[in-house]
Amino acid sequence: MRRLAILSFHGCPVARLGEKDTGGMNVYVLQLARELARQGTNVDVFTRYHDPNDPKVVQLEEGARVIHLKAGPIDAAKEDLFDFIPEFLGELYAFQRSEDTTYDLVHSHYWLSGRVGMTLSQKWDVPHVTTFHTLAKTKLRARVGEREPMRRVNVESLVMQNVDAIVVSTEEEKQDVVRLYDAVPRKVSVVPAGVDLDLFEPIEKPIAREALGIREKRVILYVGRIERLKGIEILLRSAALVEDIADTRVLIVGGHPENDTEQDRLRALTAELGLQDVVTFTGAVEQAELPNYYNAADAFVLPSHSESFGLAALEAMACGTPVVASRVGGLKTFIDSGETGYLVPWRCPEPFAQRLEILLANPELKNAMGTAARAKALKMGWGHTADRMLECYSGLSCDSWESVAGD
Known part of the structure; x- marks a missing residue:
């Protein structure tokens, strides 16, 4: 053999x-x-x-x-x-x-x-x-x-x-x-x-949110390493522009809660933007727990400056969650902008906030994109x-x- x-x-x-x-x-x-x-x-x-x-x-x-x-x-x-x-x-x-x-x-x-x-x-x-x-x-x-x-x-x-x-x-x-x-x-x-299609599959949103203890009406999610190249600052600044952000939970999954200078910088920015009651830095989680996070989210956001592929975005899609991501690298190969989510060509907060507001304000569009995202992931x-x-x-x-x- x-x-x-x-x-x-x-x-x-x-x-x-x-x-x-x-x-x-x-x-x-x-x-x-x-x-x-x-x-x-x-x-x-x-x-x-x-x-x-x-x-x-x-x-x-x-x-x-x-x-x-x-x-x-x-x-x-x-x-x-x-x-x-x-x-x-x-x-x-x-x-x-x-x-x-x-x-x-x-x-x-x-x-x-x-x-x-x-x-x-x-x-x-x-x-x-x-x-x-x-x-x-x-x-x-x-x-x-x-x-x-x-x-x-x-x-x-x-x-x-x-x-x-x-x-x-x-x-x-x-x-x-x-x-x-x-x-x-x-x-x-x-x-x-x-993508692991057995692990990453749709779960009823209320069940996923109950498992995570989320009570807010809307959830925006990022999963990945905590580093500047990932563009998390863009996500935070775009969240600050979203209307009615008070009933929204922004989850930043990844990183270590201690001795992380980039996470400390992002926490300080969160406070500066007045989002300390909206944003949660969860730290790293086990992969088996990630399906609850992806399914709890209304939108997954990946505002990276560079991505050779962007596996977390594909995992989110496999769970039926639309993706708002930078139009860079591998993300362009499997996210169909306007169908499974949105690809944003600019690395600045305003266009990300605009796409998020469209998804959050239109449940039917969000669900249709989620269904299309799952269908795309099934081929991968x-x-x-x-x-x-x-x-x-x-x-x-x-x-x-x-x-x-x-x-």
């Missing part, structure tokens, strides 16, 4: 979502590993310890597991992790020897893992596929003041030159890797991300993503990686 090594060096797929450095990529790795295992591939996901209580091995399901490896202090900052790659590799080799196993292909996620993948591909003489999820040069162009280390830019370029295949989520991302990094176009495959389950990924793997190997599920 084929055996795949997935590398997610800095982001553990079983870490709590919404905290610093955990988000859509973690979900992507987790769900891809599970779906590939269901289709007949043995999958080991290698990541660093993110919590001292982490078990060495976490069984996701039959044929898929997460292996935690030592790589620097658990609380090491992401910008320092590159220096711990040698330790990570040493731990991975030791684990491989203890299991007496080999791998047929390496799939790395994010630039740090890409550098690890280069070494493993050469040592094991197997193909290396990489998915960056975000790119330094794209982020630097998305928002004034955004900063990325030059080391990241250089490593991304190096990995693209040496890798066998680059998987991106959208045609726009493919254009970025070719135009900004001179990647070879034939190496780049477009494989859209998916993780099974489709895994099928496309296996096709990519097969193109690099003499042996087929096509699904053997049910054999």
Whole structure:
């Protein structure tokens, strides 16, 4: 049976979502590993310890597991992790020897893992596929003041030159890797991300709100990491412009309640705007709890400056909640503006407030968009993503990686 090594060096797929450095990529790795295992591939996901209580091995399901490896202090900052790659590799080799196993292909996620993948591909003489999820040069162009280390830019370029295949989520991302990094176009495959349709499905709104203790008439929701690139300030300022905001609850899901300078800044802005009785910063929540949040909401808002895909928006749509989002990146590929929500081309509060007011004031329109959003999401389950990924793997190997599920 084929055996795949997935590398997610800095982001553990079983870490709590919404905290610093955990988000859509973690979900992507987790769900891809599970779906590939269901289709007949043995999958080991290698990541660093993110919590001292982490078990060495976490069984996701039959044929898929997460292996935690030592790589620097658990609380090491992401910008320092590159220096711990040698330790990570040493731990991975030791684990491989203890299991007496080999791998047929390496799939790395994010630039740090890409550098690890280069070494493993050469040592094991197997193909290396990489998915960056975000790119330094794209982020630097998305928002004034955004900063990325030059080391990241250089490593991304190096990995693209040496890798066998680059998987991106959208045609726009493919254009970025070719135009900004001179990647070879034939190496780049477009494989859209998916959504867990079993977990994210419609629930009666009163039931979802009761579960969360929400009493307000209207609910506006954001889910994701708490960082400037996500544009949460735009959401707060747009909420302040919405009429009759007093009977509305704005939920900001994600982040850590302590030692988070960006969340502290947003809390201060909330008070400045007079929204302290309207806005709730929930902190990170378990993924199993997210369907209640998505279903409780009248609208999901994602005012990002840049999104390679925007998985949280697709999760909201799967729950039948219309989305108001920036017209950037992957969001443009699955949100049909005017049908499943709205795409806003400007990163300023007024147009977001206008779209929110339209949805909040028109229940029939909101429900129709929610129904259309669910229908769109039904076409984007993780099974489709895994099928496309296996096709990519097969193109690099003499042996087929096509699904053997049910054999």
